[in-house]
Amino acid sequence: MSQPNDQWKTKIGFILAAAGSAIGLGAVWKLPYVTGMSGGGAFFLIFLLFTLILGTSLLLAEFAIGRKTQKPPIQAYKELAPNSAWHWIGILGIISSCLILSFYAVVGGWIITYFFRSLSGSLTDPAAGDYEVLFGSVISNHWEVGIAHFVFIIITILVVQGGIQKGIERVSGIMMPALFIIFVVLVIRSLTLDGAMEGVAFFLQPDFSKVGGDTILFALGQAFFSLSLGVSIMVTYSSYLNKQENLVRSASSIVGLSILIALLSGLAIFPGVFAFDLEPNEGPSLIFTVLPAVFSEMAFGSVFLSLFLLLLLFATLTSAFSLLEIVVSTVAKNHPQRRKAAAWIGGLGIFLLGIPSNLSYGLLSDWLVFGNIFFDNVDYLVSNILLPLGALLIAIFVPLKIKREDLKEELLRGSQLNHGFFNVWFITIRYITPIAIIFAFLDVLGVW
Numbered sequence: 001m002s003q004p005n006d007q008w009k010t011k012i013g014f015i016l017a018a019a020g021s022a023i024g025l026g027a028v029w030k031l032p033y034v035t036g037m038s039g040g041g042a043f044f045l046i047f048l049l050f051t052l053i054l055g056t057s058l059l060l061a062e063f064a065i066g067r068k069t070q071k072p073p074i075q076a077y078k079e080l081a082p083n084s085a086w087h088w089i090g091i092l093g094i095i096s097s098c099l100i101l102s103f104y105a106v107v108g109g110w111i112i113t114y115f116f117r118s119l120s121g122s123l124t125d126p127a128a129g130d131y132e133v134l135f136g137s138v139i140s141n142h143w144e145v146g147i148a149h150f151v152f153i154i155i156t157i158l159v160v161q162g163g164i165q166k167g168i169e170r171v172s173g174i175m176m177p178a179l180f181i182i183f184v185v186l187v188i189r190s191l192t193l194d195g196a197m198e199g200v201a202f203f204l205q206p207d208f209s210k211v212g213g214d215t216i217l218f219a220l221g222q223a224f225f226s227l228s229l230g231v232s233i234m235v236t237y238s239s240y241l242n243k244q245e246n247l248v249r250s251a252s253s254i255v256g257l258s259i260l261i262a263l264l265s266g267l268a269i270f271p272g273v274f275a276f277d278l279e280p281n282e283g284p285s286l287i288f289t290v291l292p293a294v295f296s297e298m299a300f301g302s303v304f305l306s307l308f309l310l311l312l313l314f315a316t317l318t319s320a321f322s323l324l325e326i327v328v329s330t331v332a333k334n335h336p337q338r339r340k341a342a343a344w345i346g347g348l349g350i351f352l353l354g355i356p357s358n359l360s361y362g363l364l365s366d367w368l369v370f371g372n373i374f375f376d377n378v379d380y381l382v383s384n385i386l387l388p389l390g391a392l393l394i395a396i397f398v399p400l401k402i403k404r405e406d407l408k409e410e411l412l413r414g415s416q417l418n419h420g421f422f423n424v425w426f427i428t429i430r431y432i433t434p435i436a437i438i439f440a441f442l443d444v445l446g447v448w
């Protein structure tokens with residue numbers, strides 16, 4: 001059994017921490033640029049459908065595994081399917097988490113750098129006008145982004161070594177509502193820019209002629225990425241949850257919050273893209289060129305930009321905590337004395353793994369594999385291959401290895417929901433989810 005002080009203090013603490021893991025760069029940085037590169041509204045609509053249907057069902061599946069076993073991933077799979085290879089889902093999740101955190105921390109570093117530059121007012125200074133050039137010059141400044149990357153990892157390590165409850169729960173509780181408020185301010189400013197409506201149309205009006213090759217897989221990967229699914233992180237978090245909480249209600253709040261933030265970020269970014277004649281398909285630099293431009297049009301723009309970056313940094317950190325926590329909990333869940341060493345060794349190892357990603361915008365920018373820089377390759381590998389693969393395995397595992405009655409008991413406990421709901425979920429996880437994922441893989445291989 002886990003120690004009582006190793007559990008979430010309050011129900012809202014668990015929701016905030018799980019939502020804190022979900023909400024981060026996925027919704028704010030990645031979604032806008034992937035939507036921009038994939039033609040806009042149609043992509044966003046497919047992403048929404050995947051989030052609502054596949055995302056929710058998988059989230060519940062991961063919750064059921066974690067809470068039923070109360071164990072970190074590898075042990076959880078071992079308990080449910082002894083003497084089999086299923087625990088490789090947990091190993092795969094840990095590998096994927098390390099890879100995600102490796103480039104996630106690089107972007108976290110960019111945010112730190114931008115935060116300090118915006119404090120000095122230099123980002124929204126109209127003389128700095130060309131925001132694309134500015135971004136290029138910031139991230140090719142190796143020492144600056146290198147140190148910022150390192151600082152990001154150190155903060156992550158320091159919080160995770162403090163343990164699940166003290167570290168994660170406290171930070172998440174303050175940051176989320178604040179982020180929401182400043183987002184609303186930003187959206188209002190974006191929507192009132194000249195030419196804003198073109199951006200809204202790009203974001204929300206589906207044009208299916210733009211859906212091609214990779215779109216479906218990208219949307220699927222994005223849906224899993226932004227809910228932190230497929231890597232067993234939600235298994236880890238729910239393993240710290242007490243038996244009374246209602247999993248369905250928690251899952252719906254998390255999906256709801258994460259869709260809300262996704263909508264807000266699209267409405268904040270795309271009007272800006274069109275109002276300032278920027279390119280929506282610019283890639284990972286998108287928000288770093290659009291945000292300073294939009295804020296520069298606001299009274300006290302650099303104050304608001306600094307505040308926004310600070311809150312985005314918190315959102316990014318709470319996701320990073322979850323990525324390191326899965327590694328740490330694997331060795332330290334029932335051995336608290338190992339936690340500190342695990343956090344440092346894991347965190348510093350991931351920092352080293354991230355260095356080539358960091359350098360791929362400078363020194364290593366000519367090192368292309370499959371025509372892409374290192375950073376983009378790691379992102380593609382994780383988001384479009386490893387996460388959907390992990391999700392597929394979990395969707396196959398849960399109905400196969402946990403008794404239907406046990407699942408029902410785990411999911412319906414403490415809830416008013418009836419068996420109809422459970423049956424819909426069961427069919428979705430057993431048939432619809434795996435078929436959709438396999439379809440997306442085959443589609444990208446050009447099978448039809």
Ligand code: PHE
Nearest residue numbers: 022024025026027225226228
């Ligand atoms: N969900 C996080 C985000 O959107 C990223 C993440 C992915 C975190 C997978 C954990 C696991 O920023």
